[in-house]
Amino acid sequence: MNNRLAVIDKKLCAPDRCGHECAANCPVNKLRQECVVVEEIVRIDENLCTGCGICVKKCPFHAITIIKNAAPDPEKLVYSYGANSFKLYGLALPRKGVTAMIGENGCGKSTNAKLLSGALTPQNLPTAELREYYKQEHGIAFKPQELHAGVKGKVNELLEKIDDGQLNELKKLFDLDKVWNREFKHLSGGELQKVVVAATLMQDEQAFVLDEPFAFLDYVYRIRLINYLKEKFSNKNVLLIDHDISLLSYVSENAYLLYGVNGAFGSVSQSYATDRAINMFLEGFIAPENVKFRGQPIKYKSYNEEKLGDELYVLQPARVKFESFTVENKHSLTLHQGEIVGVAGPNGIGKTTLIKEYCSQDPDNLILKPQILERGDFLAAKYMRTDSPFTQIFVEDMGLKQLEYYKLNDLSGGELQKIRVFECLSSEKHNVYVLDEPTNMLDVKARISLSKMLREKAKEGKAVLVVDHDLEFLLNTVDRLIVMDGEPAERGEVKGIYHKDEGVRLLLKKFDLTYRRDPPTKRLKLNKAGSQKDAALKKSGEFVETR
Ligand code: SF4
Ligand code: SF4
Known part of the structure; x- marks a missing residue:
């Protein structure tokens, strides 16, 4: 008995809407054995299956997964x-x-x-x-x-x-x-x-x-x-x-x-x-x-910083009031072509409120991926496009092709996040792409891919504004950081826009935290408050060890 796995996604397999390509093309079936049997949905005999993968390629709805060598005991x-x-x-x-x-x-x-x-x-x-x-x-x-x-x-x-x-x-x-x-x-x-x-x-x-x-x-x-x-x-x-x-x-x-x-x-x-x-x-x-369990190790990469491109868009001073809460930006913040700017600060000081305000003021230039994601009873294919180099890279790198026949209601949180980020970034007519907490529900590998995708988008001469709390992601992704501060649920304000290293230092100083790097992997590790490393990084004013 082999330990091959043949998995049929019951939400995707629809024998009444396909030509039963899986059964028709299975080489074992052609030898008159019942390896693939189409009933209400498909059934695959894992003992007969050779793992050739033909059915996986032929199924029009990506309903089949065959695990050939890596199935567990x-x-x-x-x-x-x-x-x-x-x-x-x-x-x-x-x-x-x-x-x-x-x-x-x-x-x-x-x-x-x-x-x-x-x-x-x-x-x-x-x-x-x-x-x-x-x-x-x-x-x-x-x-x-x-x-x-x-x-x-x-x-x-x-x-x-x-x-x-x-x-x-x-x-x-x-x-x-x-x-x-x-x-x-x-x-x-x-x-x-x-x-x-x-x-x-x-x-x-x-x-x-x-x-x-x-x-x-x-x-x-x-x-x-x-x-x-x-x-x-x-x-x-x-x-x-x-x-x-x-x-x-x-x-x-x-x-x-x-x-x-x-x-x-x-x-x-x-x-x-x-x-x-x-x-x-x-x-x-x-x-x-x-x-x-993975062909390649996950490696954190910092990108080579490039000079800022031409000025692209200015976030003008703005003030938003909601009941007794006020958030304010008193600065003119210039975004440049090819630039990724992070937005970070404590919870409840109006980061989301402020970026929503900018997006609603100028929907022709700014497009938003909201923080809380809407689901729906329609297929992810609605958003799937591969008509530009960027969309092709994104669909390939983030594994979206497999999702196109799922309804949004049936996607996992991480999958929904990828689709909503893609929906935002695949628009071509905007100049500034605004993503509110895009790393939520994404695993470590997907966060690294997302970082690469934002860089690809910026290369088109656009600007990306990204609100996030993941320090590793921010340090590996953004050029500059808008730092916000305030009194949670009472008021918030933009302190300024800084080079990312300086911005992260300001944030960590505010939070009274320091990070060291794990020697073999270079990943960030939080220091225990009062430890030697913590004290040294605070004294030097670095707050986070560089790679
Ligand atoms: S697995 Fe694919 S090809 Fe086979 S019956 Fe289901 S939808 Fe059709
Ligand atoms: S992997 Fe090959 S042998 Fe196995 S069910 Fe699919 S087509 Fe048949």
């Missing part, structure tokens, strides 16, 4: 959604304290969470640890990755109802008093994230799964959350999944790796010391298990 299978369906091998458990999971998009994070919560039941328990874990019943509190803007009601109504005694502390931790009487629909992404994380932590459970809790949060709140978990949840079991690897070794001692093939299978490694796990993840090779 079948004995490690924990859950399968059925024949020719997604499979999860291994399972990450929330152990005492905080354990991290570093993963690739589409490899089974939510299946892992459903198995922990009891929404799915494991079909096989391959290790003694899993057998022991499942001897008892476990309730679990789950913070989902995606935040929904459509939640009705007010912040206080929700949180007071579920207060378990932590409310006052969490309110202070996240400065929720500033949005206490606000309706959910008026919250920024960061404010919504704080409310959802607080609501999750107040659940009366022993185990917690936090899926991307740092997304939308500035570094002050990320660090506050980490310290809170370390202090208050050391006797609970927390599994924390996030793509900000600069923070993971600060929050957790140990981490699992999750890898596989998007939508086809996921495999969970054993747990390792977090730093080691991160470096193996970047390398794409888990040495102790002798598993190579």
